[in-house]
Amino acid sequence: MAEVRFGKAVNMALDDALAADPTVILFGEDVAEAGGPFGVTRGLLEKYGDRRVRDTPISEAAIVGAAVGAAMSGLKPIVEIMFMDFVAIAMDAMVNQAAKARFMFGGQCSVPMVLRTPHGGGVNAGPQHSQCLEAWFAHIPGLKVVVPSNPSDANRLLRAAIADPDPIVFVENKAMYSLKGEFDESSEPIEIGKAYVARAGNDVTIVSYGAAVNTALQAADKLASRNISVEVVDLRSIQPWDEEAVLASLSRTHRLVVLHEAVTAFGVGAEIVARMSDIGFDELDAPIKRVGAPFMPTPFAKSLESQYLPNAEDVIAAVEQVLA
Amino acid sequence: MSPAKSDNSVPKSRLLEFYEQMLLVREAENRLSKLFADGEVPGFIHLSVGQEAVCVGVTSALKREDTLASNHRGHGHALSKGVELNSFFLEIMGKEEGICGGRGGSMHVADMSVGMLGANGIVGAGIPLAVGSALAHQVRENGAIAAAFFGDGALAEGVLHESFNLAALWKLPILFVCENNGWSEFSPTDRQFGANVRELAGVFGIPSDYVDGDDVLDVHDAASDLVTAIRAGEGPRVLECVTHRVRGHFEGDSQKYRAEDEMNSLSNHDPIAKLESVISKRRIPKKEVAAIREKIDAKINAAVEAGRAGNAPDFDRAQADVYTAVRGV
Known part of the structure; x- marks a missing residue:
């Protein structure tokens, strides 16, 4: 079994999903050209092109709102919010739109999107770049919240999250991105909701x-x-x-x-x-x-x-x- | 406002089609107003009486596969995009057989089968949804476009500015339709927004047009031209339709904040009366017009009866729809 860093394990799951399904797209601030602020999306623009891997302006509300609209229109968007603290600007799209669409439209649609975002301290990033806000989302009926603890789980849970028909907040602890762990590439996705x-x-x-x-x-x-x-x-x-x-x-x-x-x-x-x-x-x-x-x-x-x-x-x- | 044009190039069938659609929206809302007053419609309803030329003029330039995101004043958007009338009334009357199972009501009417992505209870929130929908059309290369309907009350929302920017940067196939009725809920928009929507669009390099939003023929022509450019891959367009809100922000709002002069002048702008004058100048027999009125009345009567006959929604079924049922991973 190979050792893989947490960030690379996330990257591999994104790569697999983009390769397997043409309706998967990835967008967010600096995720394309720059490969992500933590290097997690490195190489994906080169592999999948700028139609499916896109840099966005610094517009969290529009990024997440557009992900919801795209998910209601046949795509499986994966969006990145650079620091979990910044989701405060995008809450309407998650809480009032993504979470409720399936229910309030009578089951006519689901919203198959993943919002990836890093939380957590330990890197001296201060009050607006360190918060763990997952409880906000866990409180909202219609959202799912996944928080992996190691590289293998990060990969296997993210694959399950992308395949899931409902909106998912996928939280990565930023202090773990360089953490190494064993990872078997042939491992299956992990069922969401199982400890x-x-x-x-x-x-x-x-x-x-x-x-x-x-x-x-x-x-x-x-x-x-x-x-x-x-x-x-x-x-x-x-x-x-x-x-x-x-x-x-x-x-x-x-x-x-x-x-x-x-x-x-x-x-x-x-x-x-x-x-x-x-x-x-x-x-x-x-x-x-x-x-x-x-x-x-x-x-x-x-x-x-x-x-x-x-x-x-x-x-x-x-x-x-x-x-x- | 200029009087409605009596352009002879518009076929009679088209005039009557517009008339029928506008009348459907008007009479549906008049009936909802009554049902609300009688306690048969619960909650809040926001009527678009006086604004029917915008939804009909724009959606008649769209195709079924095009998508539309609406706002809280969205009955006209829903009906003119093709939401079936009975399931529309059933929804607003809170019934299981409603288009959304009675879970959304007036502010959340949606019908994915006709590309109606939903009315919306949050001002401005439908705009980025339409941007995302346009992104999906662009990525899937399916030839469809998206439309975002919003009022002038949404102009001060930050997400509108973000959405204009994103749509322009990505040259997305989207038509932004601003229904400018001069009122942001209970306040005049000139006290709410320091620019205007066309200037704002211009800042992002988005071409725009401006029409008398009470003239369905003008709205349709302008929308059609913009839609042609959008479909040709030229990127987003903005259409500002200047129109008039007759009813309050919501039903039950006595509108004490509006001047008597303004209220008295509203009938001069009535889009249905404007089209009736065109129809009359074209010497279309009155009985044809009367037949349309009768047809609409009958449809609405039937929809109200269907609404009354609908069942209360089942709680367990509602609760089971919070998440999608999935087997395994």
């Missing part, structure tokens, strides 16, 4: 998604040396999310920690905790703990950002609390 157990364990379950899964695995490694056996569940997709898989893990470990990089308050973790305290109440031997960013904007300075981002030590502290 997987990234590490099996008995004493406590950590549920996470995206880059934070790796933080959970680091914490699990450290805890293993203290004979604490941690199970890590990678959601892969947060809308829909695999509550059966989380409940199954909770039923084995009876203790639960939910981890994400996004701000804890009103986040994805809040939904998971609420559901598990309902359907999993009898399984719980301790209150559920959430680990995430504090309720403040992502700060710029290295020292501030490193305190802001949840790390393995924060996860270990939460695990200790649920085991106490």
Whole structure:
């Protein structure tokens, strides 16, 4: 099995989709000539031409609005929003148009589009280039939200996302673009909405998604040396999310920690905790703990950002609390 | 405004066709107004009474495979693009058999089978959808074009400016139709927008035309010329149609913000009366006109009855349509 960087794994999925289906098109700011701000779309313009791989002006509302209209008219557009923070300008197209078209038009059409966008801190990009806003989209009926945690999943989930008939927000953690991981090119797409157990364990379950899964695995490694056996569940997709898989893990470990990089308050973790305290109440031997960013904007300075981002030590502290 | 031209080159059949289509929109909306007042239409409805020449004049220059994105004042766009009348009334009356299953109502009438991509509850939001649809036509090389209908109230929306720019840069096959009725919801547009739509189009190098939007023949001619250029691959065009909104922003709006003089002068601009005067000058027998009126009345009566006979939408079926049912990956 070859080692592939996260960004390259995304590129390979885009390449495959453009090769396989002439209705797939790709557009966004600097995705064509420049190959993308993080190099993720490099080489695709040369391979597929400027009809299907297009640079757009810096016009997020029109980019995403046009993707919705194109998806309603026979194409499968993949658009990139350079930083997840910028989706704020394109929310109408996602929330009022893409999410609702199928429902409010009585099932006459679907909106087969993918909005790719990088979230996350760790690169000192400051308050407007670091946010994890996936909970906004997970709250909207009609949208799907997928957040891969490693190169192989990024490729396999993106292929599934492009093939999916509904609008999908595909979130890539920008700090992971250069991360290497094993990737088998013959692997199948991963079904959206299914979690997987990234590490099996008995004493406590950590549920996470995206880059934070790796933080959970680091914490699990450290805890293993203290004979604490941690199970890590990678959601892969947060809308829909695999509550059966989380409940199954909770039923084995009876203790639960939910981890994400996004701000804890009103986040994805809040939904998971609420559901598990309902359907999993009898399984719980301790209150559920959430680990995430504090309720403040992502700060710029290295020292501030490193305190802001949840790390393995924060996860270990939460695990200790649920085991106490 | 110049009086409607009585151009003898327009065939009689065309005049009567326009008349029938405009009358259909007018009478459908008059009936909706009554149904709304009687509590048979819930929610909000925004009528385009007085603006019928724009939708009919433009859509008569389009083909079935062309696509159209509309706005909240979109009944005329839907009907003139070919949405079936019964399913239109069923939808607005909130019934399962409505074109959208009763889930959208007046502000979301859509019919993909005739290229009607939807009315829209968000001002300006249909414009980038039409741009995307035009992009699809261009990429698929299917020869179709897209049209975006918006009012002057959308001119101050940023996404309109972005859409003009994108359409011009990519030479997209799209006709932008501005229905300028002078009112942005409850405010006069001259207090809302510091330019005009044709100047704005010019900034992006988009050629435009300007017509009396109450003269269906003028609208049709101008739209046809622009559509010809668009189909020839010359890129986007803008058509500004100056027209008049007779009813309020929504039904129930008493329009106290409009001057009495303006309200009294509206009948001088009535596009249907204008076309009737052309028809009369052409000495088309009155009974032919009366027959059209009777036909429209009968169709609308039947549609209202169909609407009343429709069923309340099924909740489970509605909920099942939030996402597409997919098997496997």
